[in-house]
Amino acid sequence: MIDFFQQQRINKWKTLNIILLSIIILGTIGYAVDKIHFGNQFPAITIVAIFVAVANSIISYFYGDKMVLSSVMARPPDTSNFKEQQLVNVVREMSIASGIPVPAVFVMEEASPNAFATGRDEQHSSICVTTGLLNTMNREELQGVIAHEIGHIRNRDILTMTVVAAITGAIVLLSDWARRNMLYSSRTRKKSSGKGSGILLLIVLILIIIAPLIARVMAMAVSRAREYMADAASAEFTRNPLALASALEKIQQHYDKIVDRATVGTAHLFISDPRNSRINNDESFFANLFSTHPPIHKRIMILKNMAGVV
Amino acid sequence: MIGLTIFLVVLVLVLLIFIALYNSIVRSRIQIDNAWAQIDTQLKRRHDLIPNLVNAVKGYMKYEQETLSKIIEARNKAISATEFGDKAKAEGELSGLLTRLFALFENYPELKASQNVLNLQEQLTTTENQIAFARQHYNDSVMIYNTKIQTFPGNIVASIFSFKQREFFEIPEAEKTVPQVNLEI
Numbered sequence: 001m002i003d004f005f006q007q008q009r010i011n012k013w014k015t016l017n018i019i020l021l022s023i024i025i026l027g028t029i030g031y032a033v034d035k036i037h038f039g040n041q042f043p044a045i046t047i048v049a050i051f052v053a054v055a056n057s058i059i060s061y062f063y064g065d066k067m068v069l070s071s072v073m074a075r076p077p078d079t080s081n082f083k084e085q086q087l088v089n090v091v092r093e094m095s096i097a098s099g100i101p102v103p104a105v106f107v108m109e110e111a112s113p114n115a116f117a118t119g120r121d122e123q124h125s126s127i128c129v130t131t132g133l134l135n136t137m138n139r140e141e142l143q144g145v146i147a148h149e150i151g152h153i154r155n156r157d158i159l160t161m162t163v164v165a166a167i168t169g170a171i172v173l174l175s176d177w178a179r180r181n182m183l184y185s186s187r188t189r190k191k192s193s194g195k196g197s198g199i200l201l202l203i204v205l206i207l208i209i210i211a212p213l214i215a216r217v218m219a220m221a222v223s224r225a226r227e228y229m230a231d232a233a234s235a236e237f238t239r240n241p242l243a244l245a246s247a248l249e250k251i252q253q254h255y256d257k258i259v260d261r262a263t264v265g266t267a268h269l270f271i272s273d274p275r276n277s278r279i280n281n282d283e284s285f286f287a288n289l290f291s292t293h294p295p296i297h298k299r300i301m302i303l304k305n306m307a308g309v310v
Numbered sequence: 311m312i313g314l315t316i317f318l319v320v321l322v323l324v325l326l327i328f329i330a331l332y333n334s335i336v337r338s339r340i341q342i343d344n345a346w347a348q349i350d351t352q353l354k355r356r357h358d359l360i361p362n363l364v365n366a367v368k369g370y371m372k373y374e375q376e377t378l379s380k381i382i383e384a385r386n387k388a389i390s391a392t393e394f395g396d397k398a399k400a401e402g403e404l405s406g407l408l409t410r411l412f413a414l415f416e417n418y419p420e421l422k423a424s425q426n427v428l429n430l431q432e433q434l435t436t437t438e439n440q441i442a443f444a445r446q447h448y449n450d451s452v453m454i455y456n457t458k459i460q461t462f463p464g465n466i467v468a469s470i471f472s473f474k475q476r477e478f479f480e481i482p483e484a485e486k487t488v489p490q491v492n493l494e495i
Contacts, residue, residue: 082428082429082432093436099447237443
């Protein structure tokens, strides 16, 4: 069993790799465009691409949480509402139980019960829950869910998850743009730069096709393991694994509902898959590689095991 | 020459490990102090909230005046206590009385209908929870710290800087006993 200090180091290392990978991908795409469009001239597009990738990473690091929160239209809690005041209280309780500073609290208007945490470290962290979660959970279950999110914050999962969300969003956008641009230029281009261009064109095409796939693999970097670890952290803080198990059971009952505002880029942030992808209930090798969430029934089983009831 | 280089490299490595260990122990100690400060803050908050709650429910709970005055009494005792032992005892008594009061709420449907009472009850529940979780975190931190300074190689650093073991926060006896709910009303 690895402790959370190791988990924090792993997450920082992963984040650095993701940032480097995104720079390499964009740089290579830029380089290919340079070669095909302009032959062997000064690699202007390459430089621009790398600059964009670096800027994107910096923005993702510092403003990723705000981007994510505004993409789901999160709002601050209304403390005159009993349930939302209770949410604020529970977040406070769990931050005391874990010894981290109190995170900012947000609410999103959404019928499906779900929650996520974002930010870059303990001092800059936010927890966002849906109104559906507040309406379906009792106090103890809410505690279990919030403790799970606090676990993500303490383990520094939020850094990796937020940077992945922000960079993935940008890469998918850029590859779409490149695809449109390539189709356009291949039709209008007059002079060909010889034999080499065919191969380069192929490389660009491959990159354009695999870029969204790479984005998915990045999301994979935040693997299923982190969800199990956050569940364990929840049990550690509340000393009540059954609270989260019961919350997950309720979430499972609402599995037909999806969170409309969650995208490919942000799905992995949520406590349970907001897009209800079939792959997440599968346990095959392929599913393990590409899923963003572990099967919910398995998580419930592990939690019940911790409490000694199976 | 090579021998000297190896010696210096090893020396620097040992020094770095030593510094890392020292910092990690001090970090754990700060955690303990923070956790302790949290317990204190929450206890104060509870003292402030209790008179409001008692005033809010006094009108409804005509047959529980004795419980209510006991709560106020326990609160005042907890505030005025100076000795650690007395304080812990009074706080424990207070926790027990509050649990009992919340259980009695069930007998007064009109209480559950009052938004003001519900809000106060939620505020006190969260304070009770925060006290319990702060204590839990305190004990967890003490355990981590004590393990660090007792196990190798932390024990070497601890003995050089004479880091002392910390004590766990024991749950007062009064709180361990299940509160008796009087059902003969």
